[in-house]
Structure formats: structure tokens, C-alpha cells
Amino acid sequence: MDSHELQRILYVEDEPDIRAVAQIALEVVGGFILNVTASGEEALTTAEAFAPDLILLDVMMPGMDGPSTLLALREIPGLANTAAMFMTAKAQPQEIEHFKSLGAIDVIAKPFDPMTLSDQVRAIWQQHRG
Amino acid sequence: MNTPKPDIQARLQALREVYAKQLPPKLQSLVKMWETLSESNWNWDIASELYRELHTLAGSASTFGFPEIGQQASIAEHMIKIWVTEHRVPETGPRQQFGSTLKQLSAEQVPVRCAPVSDIAPTPFADTKKDNEQHLIYIVDSDEIFSNELGVHLNQFDYRVHICKNSGELDAAMAGEEAAAIIISVALAESELAGAVLAQGIKSRYGSQFPIIFVSNHSDFESRLHAVRAGGDAYFVKPFDIAPLVDRLDQLTKNEQQDPYRILVVDDDQSLANHYSLLLQEAGMSVTTLSEPQNIFPAMADACPELILMDVFMPRCSGLELAKLIRQQDNYLGIPIVFLSSETNQKKQFMAMRMGADDFLTKPITSAHLISSVSIRVERSRILNTLMVKDSLTGLLKHTKIKEQLAIEVSRASRKHNPLCFVMLDIDHFKSVNDNYGHMVGDRVIKSLARLLQQQLRKTDFIGRYGGEEFAIVLPDCPLEQATQVINRVREDFSALCFSHNRQEFTVTVSAGIASFAQYHTPEDINYAADEALYAAKNNGRNCVKKAEGNKEIIQ
Structure with a gap:
């Protein structure tokens, strides 16, 4: 693995409130460059050009859910190996394993704390890289 | 890490307000959706949508500062999830339960109602050191190095220690000053079991007034027996961690200081309820009585009982039904x-057990039987509870629990107009302790601070281990100046503790940041401000306590 630092995050979340908080948490608190999209479909149209270091997805969304969005994103050549994380409420251990089997490096539990979300994302990233 | 910009709190606060505004209509719409679903002969599209809405709510409410709503939503989500994923129409019982959970959810006050913890009058900060100075511990072991090392540790926790090498020395010592507890090695120089024999002698001579703690090199069944x-x-x-031993010593030597057991007595016959209540109160328990089963949930929220003692036959709702009702709430499981x-x-007794009862006592019952049945259960449940919410290294509250407690105490403080302080405390240069002396020593430092x-x-007060070497403390009913004094004393006393490793002695310091509810009004703001103050303390050369600056940082 290269020692590339985490900068660009593609974030997919349908819920506007959560999107707004996470945006502050990741952009303002965390200092990341964010591409915020409200659905899997929208993510697919902008993902390639944005070239994210990390894909952060809500699991349950109307239309394309998180896992199917990730599968579709994987079809894009530049994103075949991009690190991905899911965000979801109250995930059972076997569900977490399932998400990991889809290629996520980890699962972030909702509700998240906006002040520490960035640290959490960065910690998982570093662990994954390390 | 990046230092958060000052307008973050204000922006988050604005989002929080928007969210809070949307919440009541959102909750109402969930109830509507449920009603439509029930009337629709179970339309799966509506069911799925309701599931999704609850899932979202469960995942977002706490982020915006409504943990209770999040919790309730998560309970409801869990129920409907099973029905939707298994494509199974629920039966009447679970249906009703789900409906009432939703109703409860929609009745939830925004901003959030105070969590159910009984109100406790403020207590002054006692100089606990003085209490402990009276406690003398005898250590009986032929291994002097061990005894001396243990003695040094116990001194750090304010116990006085007298070391005896054999039974003769102990006898002589016992003739002099009374011990609060005796720590005996199972094996002494005389024989493999000399310590056990000695302990037996003490118990038969003095009764059980001296608690006896055994230490041993063996953990096999025979030795323990x-x-x-x-x-x-x-x-x-051996070798064992000092913290659990000190915990046990504290329990054994200061039994009377334990919180009274909290019991809820439910009996439709008020005079009978009062009778049991009196018996238990005489045994030092704190008892609430309830004669109307329909008020069970408010009563539980108020009294926060650790055990419920219940009559089986009640007119409106039988004890069995009530037990089942209680058991259906996740947090009362x-x-x-x-x-x-x-x-x-x-x-019929087994039937009751199946409904969720733990024990069945037959009337008439002697007071001794009642008291011991109740005590045994509460004691065990306290131990289990400790395992669930406490950090295993230090016995302090876990990260999530201390944050929860902060939220609870903040809403209590605002309801009662009481002062409140929150402290973030961090060990200075902890990494170098680990690097120089190893992680075992690092752990010892953390435990000593705890x-x-x-x-x-x-x-x-509520003390939590926030992360590695970071601690968080909630001080209810405590104004900023007093909190500063108290934490400063902790800081001074900790820096005076002397640690040793391979004959090297060293001391460790801490830094702390304190924020008060008088200046910051939400759990998030207080937490953030205390964190900032901690940073300020670190930047100020460490080994100091800083107060959060107050209004200056708040942008409304």
C-alpha cells in the first residue's frame, strides 16, 4: 500500500439532515475534500471525475442502496480498488462481516458524533493503510 | 488532527435546531403511517417505508442530541425489521407493542425529556483520604519482596499496612491493633496450606469480623476450595493487578458506604405494599411502592429500581402480564x-417464571427470607451491570456511557437550575511512559489515576475512561470554582504518586480542561469546550487545569 494521505471523500447519503451534519463534520472539522451526493445514481455520474481516495456510503437508501452503489462504482476502472466504508445504524456483527465481504474496509456506526467522525474515518483509513 | 474552527458549534447548533423543528411532525407521520398500515391489511410497501423511516431516525436522532428518541426508534426498528425481512405479518401482541412504542415515541418531548435516573441531593466532596487512613491491612506472606511491593501499592491507595512473615507475627500484631482486613498467602514457609489453616484459626477466634483475602500462586480447584x-x-x-484487589478491599472494609439497593414494590393492596416496603427499608434499602400497575413505567423511570417485587394477583392487570410487559422493553430486560x-x-409458579420472573416467593414470608432473597439478586445484578457499562482496565464508565451520562446530567441541571461541570483530563506524555517502561507499567499508571x-x-460524580489515557468526568451540582479546586487537588496528588519499574522511580502529571453548564448549555458544547480547555492546558506547558473561557466561544 502507498502512504497516500486521505483527502478526497465521495460521500453518498440520501437523508438531507445527516448529509448536512456529515458535511460539516468531514469538511470543516476534518478538512477533507468532499463530493456529496444524495443517491447512488448521482454518485455514479460524478465519481470518476472526482477520483476519490475513499467512498463513504449510507447503507439504506431508496433506489440504489449502499451495497449496490458500491458494486456499480467498482465497475468504473479507476474505482475498482478504492477504499470504501459503510455507515449504518446498529449493525449486527454478521451484517458488518457481510459489508466487509462486499469490499468495505469497515463500517461506521450511526448515530455518529460530528466532532469525532473525521478522526474515526482517518483512524480506519490509517489502520487499513498501515 | 485539525483544530476545529470556531463556527462549527454554531453551524451544528443551527442544524440541530432545524432537525428539532422537523421532529414532532416527523414522529406524528410515523404514527399515521402505522395506522394506515394496520388498516390496509398490511401493505408491504408501507411497512418497508416505515421500517426505513425508523432506521433513519434511529441513526440520526442521537447525532442531533435526542438520544432517547434514537433509542425508542431503534427498538421499533428492530421489531419491524424482522417482519419486513421475513415477510411475516405480526400477531396481535407484538403489533400492539409496536404501536405503543410508536405512540410513546411521538409523545416524546422535544427537546428531549430527562432520562430516568433518580435525583440525588448534592453531596460535598469528602476528604476520603482521612476515612481511609484508619484502615490497617495485615499482609501475611513469607515472600517479603511480594509483601513489600504490595504494601507500597496499598499505601498509594491510602491503606496502612503491617507486614507479617508468619502466624506468630500475625498473632502478636492482632493482639495490638485491630485490622480492617487481612491478606494472607495460602502457602507460608511452614507448609503449602499454612495460610489457610491460619485463616481458619482467625475466623474461629474472632468470627467473621475480619475480611480475609487470599493470595496464592495456584489457581486450581483444590487450592481455591x-x-x-x-x-x-x-x-x-499471583501476579495480580492491584486495582481489583483494592476494589475488593474497599468493598470489604467500607461496606456501609454502598448505595442502598433500590427496590420497587408493586402490590394493589397499599397496606401490604407498605408492609414489605418497611421490612426492606429496615434492612437499609431504598423502596418505592406502587399500587396501580398502569403507572409502572413512570414509576420505573422515577425510582430507577434495581429489583421489582411484585404481587401476582392484582385486579387490573396481573403480575404475570405486568412482568411480560416490562420484559418487552429492551432496557428493562x-x-x-x-x-x-x-x-x-x-x-403456576413455572408459568410465572416463563413470563420473565426470576424468583417466586411464597406468602407468608419471614422478613429474613425476603431480605436475603432480594439482596442476593440485587447484588448479582449490580455485578453484571458493572461488567456491561464499565471499562475493564479501570472499572470506570466506558466512553459511550459517560457521554450518555453527560447528556442525562445536562438535562437534569437545566431542569433543576443546578450547576454542573464537565472535565476532560489527560495524562501528560503518556506515550513516553509506555515507551520507557512498557505497556504493563502504562496500564498501572492509568489504573492508579482511575x-x-x-x-x-x-x-x-461520574468518571469515565474516554480513550487511551484520556478521562472524562461529570460533576453534577458543582460550580466551576469548586470543580477547579477539586481537579487541581487530583492533579497535585497524582503528580506526587511515585511509580517504580526495575528500581527506576518516576512520576507522572496530568492536564485537565473544565467547562461549566453555566456557560455551555448542550452536552456537545460542554464536551467541546472542555476539550478545548484541555488543549489550552496542554499548550500551557501541561500539568495544569484550565477553565473554558465561556461565552466568548459561543456563537448563537
Whole structure:
């Protein structure tokens, strides 16, 4: 693995409130460059050009859910190996394993704390890289 | 890490307000959706949508500062998830339960209602050191190095220690000053079991007034059995961590300071309820009585009972139904329920057990039987509870629990117009302790700080291990100046503790940041401000306590 630092995050979340908080948490608190999209479909149209270091997805969304969005994103050549994380409420251990089997490096539990979300994302990233 | 910009709190606060505004209509719409679903002969599209909405709510409410709503939503989500994923129409019972959970959810006050913890009058910060100075511990072991090292540790926790190498020395010492507890090695120079024999002698001569703690090199069944037979109150296998031993010593030597057991007595016959209440109160328990079963949830929220003692036959709702009702709430799943009844039919008793009862006591019952049945259950449930919410290294609250407690105490403080302070405390240069002396020593430092905090703060304070070497403390009913004094004393006393490793002695310091509810009004703001103050303390050269600056940082 290269020692590339985490900068660009593609974030997919349908819920506007959560999107707004996470945006502050990741952009303002965390200092990341964010591409915020409200659905899997929208993510697919902008993902390639944005070239994210990390894909952060809500699991349950109307239309394309998180896992199917990730599968579709994987079809894009530049994103075949991009690190991905899911965000979801109250995930059972076997569900977490399932998400990991889809290629996520980890699962972030909702509700998240906006002040520490960035640290959490960065910690998982570093662990994954390390 | 990046230092958060000052307008973050304001922006988050704005989002929070928007969210709070949307919340009541959102909750109403969930109830509507449920009604439509029930009337629609179970339309799966509506069911899925309701599931999704609840899932979203469960995942977002706490982020915006409504943990109770999040919790309730998560309970409801869990129920409907099973129906939707298994494509199974629920039966009437679960349906009703789901409906009432939703109703409860929609009745939830925004901003959030205070969590159910009983109100406790403010207690002054006692100088606990003085209490402990009276406690003398005898250590009996032929291994002098061990005894001396243990002695040094116990001194750090304010116990006085007298070391005896053999039974003769102990006899001589016992003739002089009375011990608060005796720590005996199972094996002494005389023989493999000399310590056990000695303990037996002490118990038969003095009764059980001296708690006896055994230490041993062996953890096999035989050795433990000998220790139990010799009347040992605890058993530690060498080498052991000092913290659990000190915990046990604290319990054994200061039993009377334990919080009284909280019991809820439910009996439709008020005079009978009062009778049981009196019996239990005489045994030092704190008892609430309830004669109307329909008020069970408010009563539980108020009294926060650790055990429910319940009559089986009540007119409106039987004890069995009530037990089942209570058990259907996730957060009350662990609370012991004991039935009291004149029912002697075993079949019916088993039936009650199946409904969620833990024990069945037959009326009439002697007060001794009642008291011991109740005490045993509460004691065990306290131990289980400790395992669930406490950090295993330090015995302090876990990260999420201390944050929860902060939220609870903030809403209490605002309801009661009481002061409140929140402290973030961090060990200075902890990494170098680990690097120089190893992680075992690092752990010892963390545990010592945890113990010191427990000793110097009040029972009503909440101490949590926030992360590695970081601690968080909630001080209810405590104004900023007093909090600063108390934390400064902790800081001074901790820096005076002397640690040793391979004959190298060293001391460690801490830094702390304090924020007060008088200046910051939400759990998030207080938390953030205390964190900032901690940074300020670190930047100020460490080994100091800083107060959060107050209004200056708040942008509304």
C-alpha cells in the first residue's frame, strides 16, 4: 500500500439532515475534500471525475442502496480498488462481516458524533493503510 | 488532527435546531403511517417505508442530541425489521407493542425529556483520604519482596499496612491493633496450606469480623476450595493487578458506604405494599411502592429500581402480564423481577417464571427470607451491570456511557437550575511512559489515576475512561470554582504518586480542561469546550487545569 494521505471523500447519503451534519463534520472539522451526493445514481455520474481516495456510503437508501452503489462504482476502472466504508445504524456483527465481504474496509456506526467522525474515518483509513 | 474552527458549534447548533423543528411532525407521520398500515391489511410497501423511516431516525436522532428518541426508534426498528425481512405479518401482541412504542415515541418531548435516573441531593466532596487512613491491612506472606511491593501499592491507595512473615507475627500484631482486613498467602514457609489453616484459626477466634483475602500462586480447584473453606472472602492469583484487589478491599472494609439497593414494590393492596416496603427499608434499602400497575413505567423511570417485587394477583392487570410487559422493553430486560404470592402450585409458579420472573416467593414470608432473597439478586445484578457499562482496565464508565451520562446530567441541571461541570483530563506524555517502561507499567499508571479519581470525587460524580489515557468526568451540582479546586487537588496528588519499574522511580502529571453548564448549555458544547480547555492546558506547558473561557466561544 502507498502512504497516500486521505483527502478526497465521495460521500453518498440520501437523508438531507445527516448529509448536512456529515458535511460539516468531514469538511470543516476534518478538512477533507468532499463530493456529496444524495443517491447512488448521482454518485455514479460524478465519481470518476472526482477520483476519490475513499467512498463513504449510507447503507439504506431508496433506489440504489449502499451495497449496490458500491458494486456499480467498482465497475468504473479507476474505482475498482478504492477504499470504501459503510455507515449504518446498529449493525449486527454478521451484517458488518457481510459489508466487509462486499469490499468495505469497515463500517461506521450511526448515530455518529460530528466532532469525532473525521478522526474515526482517518483512524480506519490509517489502520487499513498501515 | 485539525483544530476545529470556531463556527462549527454554531453551524451544528443551527442544524440541530432545524432537525428539532422537523421532529414532532416527523414522529406524528410515523404514527399515521402505522395506522394506515394496520388498516390496509398490511401493505408491504408501507411497512418497508416505515421500517426505513425508523432506521433513519434511529441513526440520526442521537447525532442531533435526542438520544432517547434514537433509542425508542431503534427498538421499533428492530421489531419491524424482522417482519419486513421475513415477510411475516405480526400477531396481535407484538403489533400492539409496536404501536405503543410508536405512540410513546411521538409523545416524546422535544427537546428531549430527562432520562430516568433518580435525583440525588448534592453531596460535598469528602476528604476520603482521612476515612481511609484508619484502615490497617495485615499482609501475611513469607515472600517479603511480594509483601513489600504490595504494601507500597496499598499505601498509594491510602491503606496502612503491617507486614507479617508468619502466624506468630500475625498473632502478636492482632493482639495490638485491630485490622480492617487481612491478606494472607495460602502457602507460608511452614507448609503449602499454612495460610489457610491460619485463616481458619482467625475466623474461629474472632468470627467473621475480619475480611480475609487470599493470595496464592495456584489457581486450581483444590487450592481455591481450601481458601473458601478457610473462610476467605476473596482469592487472587499471583501476579495480580492491584486495582481489583483494592476494589475488593474497599468493598470489604467500607461496606456501609454502598448505595442502598433500590427496590420497587408493586402490590394493589397499599397496606401490604407498605408492609414489605418497611421490612426492606429496615434492612437499609431504598423502596418505592406502587399500587396501580398502569403507572409502572413512570414509576420505573422515577425510582430507577434495581429489583421489582411484585404481587401476582392484582385486579387490573396481573403480575404475570405486568412482568411480560416490562420484559418487552429492551432496557428493562435485565432487571430482576421477584413475585410474591400465596400461590403454591408449582405449575403456576413455572408459568410465572416463563413470563420473565426470576424468583417466586411464597406468602407468608419471614422478613429474613425476603431480605436475603432480594439482596442476593440485587447484588448479582449490580455485578453484571458493572461488567456491561464499565471499562475493564479501570472499572470506570466506558466512553459511550459517560457521554450518555453527560447528556442525562445536562438535562437534569437545566431542569433543576443546578450547576454542573464537565472535565476532560489527560495524562501528560503518556506515550513516553509506555515507551520507557512498557505497556504493563502504562496500564498501572492509568489504573492508579482511575483509583485516585474514584477516591477523591463524590459518589454522585461520574468518571469515565474516554480513550487511551484520556478521562472524562461529570460533576453534577458543582460550580466551576469548586470543580477547579477539586481537579487541581487530583492533579497535585497524582503528580506526587511515585511509580517504580526495575528500581527506576518516576512520576507522572496530568492536564485537565473544565467547562461549566453555566456557560455551555448542550452536552456537545460542554464536551467541546472542555476539550478545548484541555488543549489550552496542554499548550500551557501541561500539568495544569484550565477553565473554558465561556461565552466568548459561543456563537448563537
